[in-house]
Each structure stands twice: as C-alpha cells, then as structure tokens.
Amino acid sequence: MSLDTVVEDIREEAHARAENIREEGETRAEEIVADAEDDAAEIRAEAEREADREIEQLREQRLSSAELEAKQERLEARRDVLGDVREAVEEELASLEGDTREELTRTLLSAASDEFEDGDDVRVYGRAEDRDLLESIVDDYDGYEVAGERDCLGGVVVESEGSRVRVNNTFDSILEDVWEDNLREISGRLFDQ
Template sequence: MSLDNVVEDIRDEARARAEDIREQGERRAEEIVETAETDAEELLEARKEEVERQIEQEREQALSSAKLEAKQERLEARRDVLEDVRSQVEDELVALSGEKRETLTRALLEDAVAEFEGEESVSVYGRADDADLLEDLVADYDGFEYAGEYDCLGGVVVEGTGSRVRVNNTFDSVLEDVWEDNLKDVSEKLFDQ
C-alpha cells in the first residue's frame, strides 16, 4: 500500500466521518426545530387559552357590574317613588281641613290626655295654622292651654309642666309609625313584587 492509498483512505474516512457528523448535526437541528415548533405551538395554545379565560372573566365581571348597577338604579327609582308617595301623603295631611282635621286632632289630644292625669298645668303645641282649633280643643280640659306652635303637619305635642313627660301625637309621628309598619305592603302594591 502506498502512501497515496493511505492518504486516500484517511480522506475517505474523514469524509465519511464528516458526512456522519453533518447528518447528525442536521438530525439534531431538525429535532431542535421540531421541539421549538412544538414548544411554540404549545405556548401559543396556552396563551390563547389564557387570553380566552381572561376575556371570559372580564366579560363576567362587566356583566356582574352591569347587573349590580341596574339593580342599584332600580332600587333608587323605587326609593324615589316611595319618597314621592310619602310626600303626597304629607301634602294631603297638611291640606286636611274642617271637621276631618278637627276629629283627627281631637283624637290625638284625647289620647295624650291620659298621660297627664293629676297635672295642674299642661302645655299643648301644634301647627301654627291649627292655633284656633287647638285653643278650642284645649278649652275642654282643665289645666290645658295652647302654648304655641310646633313644626309639624298637624296633631299635638303635649307637655306637663310639673313632670318631664312629653307626648308627641303629631300627624308626622303617626305617619312615621304607619309608614314603617306598612312600607313592605306599600312597596309590594306599587311594584307588583
């Protein structure tokens, strides 16, 4: 064997080895590319799912927020209607006149009188527009006198001068009690719940 043959064999071996290394490199590069593509697809899919979850969560939050806002607006509208109804009732109480006003005021005064048995002097207060009516009504009771005005829709506030008893039998206080006791029924009738 000549040196040329040996050199040629070494070259052939080197070429074969280089070819193996190149093929291994290409296979490894393909594996890396495939792995990268798979990872990229998985990452893309994960990002899509995350974005879809986030969109769904934001949609649910927006929907929940809109429902809450609508409920609050509905409650506020109901509250406004109830306030209007109460205001109308108050206006009607102020507008009461004649025999009806006298009957109601007398009943409220009589109810308060029982609290002041044995008192020598009792002061009765009421709405300024009811002064004449109250003076006529207190004349029926010994020791009772009309003492001046009280800011109310009507009725009486009665105080004993010898005791610290004060009875508030105004239309306002009666309306407050009736309103609180019947608010649920009024609301149901107004809003057909």
C-alpha cells in the same frame, strides 16, 4: 500495512465520523426546530386562551355593570315614586278639615295625656292653623294649655316640665312610624313584588 492504507483508513474513519456528527447535528437541529415549533404553537394557543378569557371577563364586567346601572335606575325610579306617594299622603293629611281633623287631634291628645300625672302643668303645641281647634280641645283637660306652634302637618306635641316628658303625637310622627312599618308592603303594592 502501508502508510497510504493507514492514511486512507484514517480518512475514511474521519469521513464516517464527520458524517455521523453531521447526521447527529441535523437530527438535533430538527429536534430543536420541532421543539421550538411545539413551544410556539403552545404559546400561541395559550395566548388565544388568555385573549378569550380576557374577552369573556370584559364581557361579564360590562354586562354586570349594565345590570347594576339598570338596577340603580329602577331603584331611583322607585324611590321617586315612593317620595311622590309620601308627599301626596302628607298633602292629604295637611288638608284634613272639620270633624275628621278634630277627631284625629282629640285621639292623639288623649293618647298623649296618658303619659302625664293629674295636676301636671301640660303644654300643648300644634300646627298654627289648628290653634283654635287645639284651644277648644284643651278646654276639656285640667292643667293643659296651648303653648305655641310646631311646624307639622297636624296633631300635637305635649310636654310637661314637672314630669320631663314630651310626647310627639303629630301627624308627621305617626306617618313616619306607619311609613317605616309598612314600607315593604307599600312598595310591594306599588311595584307588584
């Protein structure tokens, strides 16, 4: 074999090898580009999904916030109405007169007197406007005296130093107990629950 033939064979082999390397390079480059395009598409799809999740989350937060605000406004309006009703009841109790006021006051003093022993010195307190009424009622009880005034809607506060007992039978305290015990029912009637 001649030197030219060997050189030509080496050249052909080098060309063939270069062509193989070039083809492998192009194939590898195409694979890299395809992988990069797939990665880009996946990143874009994930970004879109994340944006959709954030939009939905923001929408839910705003909706929840609006619902909470509306609920708070309804509760505040209900509290205002309940406060108005309570105020109206207090005004009605404070304005009771005549036989009705006397009967209620007698009943409350009688209930309070069960807590005291015979012979106790018992002091009775009540609303300033009820002093004459209290004086006439207390005359029916031995050892009882009207000792002063209390800021209340009516009724009595009765106490004895000897027994260290104080009974608060004011209209205010009775109203408070009745109000607390029946608040759910009152609210239900007012707001059709």
